[in-house]
Amino acid sequence: MAEIFMEDVTKTFSVNGVLLSVLDGVTVQVEEGEFVSLIGPSGCGKSTLFNIICGLTTPDRGRVLLGGHDNVPAGEVVSYMPQKDLLLPWRTVLDNVILARRAVGRERAAVQSEARELMPLFGLTGFENSYPAELSGGMRQRAALMRTVLARQRVLLLDEPLGALDAITRTRMQQWLLKVWNNFKQAVFFVTHDIDEAIFLSDRVYVLTSRPAKVCLHLSVSLPRPRRAKLVTAPSFLALKKEIMRALQVQ
Amino acid sequence: MSRLNQADRPVNMGDKLWPALFCLLAFFLAWEAGVRLLDIKPYILPALSQVLNTLGDMLPLLARHSQSTLLEAVTGLAAAVGVALVLAALMDLHPWIRQGIYPLLVVSQTVPIISIAPLFIIWFGYGILPKVVVVALVCFFPVVVSLVEGMQSADCDMVNLLRVMGYSRWQVIRLVRFPAALPSFFAGLKIAGTYSVMGAVIGEWLGAVNGLGVFMTRATHAYQLDRVFAAILIIILVSLLIYAVIELLAHLAMPWYYNERRDD
Known part of the structure; x- marks a missing residue:
């Protein structure tokens, strides 16, 4: 199928x-x-x-x-990643990447700790509490991809x-x-x-x-x-x- | 949002402050020197030094009056923000509601406050309420306009993305539209904040027991212009205080907005 x-x-x-x-x-x-x-x-x-x-x-x-x-x-x-990264400027990287997962009603703390463990894979360690405006272009794309992957669709x-x-x-x-x-x-x-x-x-x-x-x-x-x-x-x-x-x- | 971004982002405070201080000082000097040299009578224009003397003498009394003025201004401003939030949320729900309400809001601003304020005295008496209503009427317009425009400025791709994720319409307003409106909202609130003290003073002119407006009316009738100017200085200080508090709230509410972009 x-x-x-x-x-x-x-x-x-x-x-x-x-x-x-x-x-x-x-x-x-x-x-x-x-x-x-x-x-x-x-x-x-x-x-x-x-x-x-x-x-x-x-x-x-x-x-x-x-x-x-x-x-x-x-x-x-499906989990969709548009051309623009569309990270919410008012949310930290950590709160941005869990956005899709939170939409399906998962508990915040659990999703956050899951996201923290995956930060190294996405090269975002140390930037969990930064705002998107503080990231470079490549990092923003990785954060957007992380948000997409973390939706677990x-x-x-x-x-x-x-x-x-x-x-x-x-x-x-x-x-x-x-x-x-x-x-x-x-x-x-x-x-x-x-x-x-x-x-x-x-x-x-x-x-x-x-x-x-x-x-x-x-x-x-x-x-x-x-x-x-x-x-x-x-x-x-x-x-x-x-x-x-x-x-x-x-x- | 980016339009406001550049104009509003704080540069080095010291660099911005010095020219202003210099001009202010020059203005004060010119005032003092002008009054002395031209020998202007105190009931036409008192010298700055006389105003400051009076200000020092009357400080306890002025403090008491400014307390009630400040209370009216802040209460009225808070009421204006409450009404603005509800109106903006309603207007964001459907274009039809927006097109219906918006012209009425504009019309409400063309009604001269000074001419309907006496009616509030008739309706609400001499207490704090009529003043709060005047302040709210003066203040809610810039707040509601800035909120509505700010919510319209939200990136519709961002809204779509969250809708695809499965968020409801109301959740999207909370997660995207309101935060996106914050910079614009605070810009409007700063305008409203500086209007609020003026609104309270106008309300007090028409009839009150306490307040800077009452103090000024009495002083004007007695040709005590030094007292009038002392009250004006206090009004300026109170307005600046409200402005500073709003600026502080803006920093607390939008740390992301003030964080400078880090170069990569």
Whole structure:
């Protein structure tokens, strides 16, 4: 049973009276514990797809099943990390990262001690009582990811979580992200527009066309894990990359 | 929020204080010298030194009067904040309520307080109540406007994220909208705080037993302008005190807002 199953999802927005077709019959699925990436040109409707999964936008056509069910509140299955970190400026790091977990009514003290134990993994030790404005960009992203992971939902929806980081930090964060994923065994649905990143991280990659978005390539990445940084120069890696580049240029 | 952020963030207090102190001192000197050189009569304009003398002599009496004025100002301000909180929460619930109430609030501010204040004496007598009502009327407008605008400024992506997490509408108001409104709220409260003493004094002019307004009315009628100016100095001090308390409350309520961004 798929954790996320979207079939033939179509969405058209009306912007100032002009119809804008964003998604055109998109079908994707994410299985239990899987790392799946969604790649496509900027502005192709990836974020709209996530908003539909979260129930913030309703599709014009198509089916969305979460955990095999229709009409479940998104928050019971997925945990969403938007592009912006959206940490509450008036809450300390510790109180921010437990926010999603508190929403389901867990006791504050218990969740806090759980979060404290995980601070080293997320590189936030010593910053528990700092406010988000005092953190660097990378730390804010890690705190936002920690909040998402700590929700302990079956699927993480990550919308370009590393997009704002410089290349060096980014490579390091990719390996770290795989470590976190390995640790918590949640499925990940990952949006990016970086081809290397998509291949390096994923079990499967969906490639979208530009607006209106359709799936133009569905690729299995059978590279062995654990994956190391030098993998990105291996011939098998480059073959996959070539295939994705071809798909992206066809349009 | 970020608009207010920059204007309001405290710089080094000493750097800000010295120019102000210098100008104030120059003003006082000009006042004193002007009155002496031009030989202005005390019932037209008393010299600063005379005002300060009177202030020293009348301090116990002025202290008693300022007590009741301060009580009226603070009670009225608190009432204004209470009303503003309720109105702002209501107006945030639905645009329809906001569009309905907002024009009425604006209209309420165009009614000249000085002309309806005597009615409060007729309705509520000579006690503290009519003064509190005047203060509340003067103060609630900046507070409610700043609260509503502040709540509107909350990041709607943040609101959506918390809704997806499973928080209820009311919890989102408590977790996101009210805290997001705090910087704007305190900016409005500072304006209201400085108005509050003036409101109390106006209330007292129209009829009271105690208070700086009564003291000033009596002094004016007797052409004791040194007493009037002494009372004005006290009013300034009381207003500054209220302002400082609000500033302190703002620091206690929003430590995150005043924490300076640490460079990485």
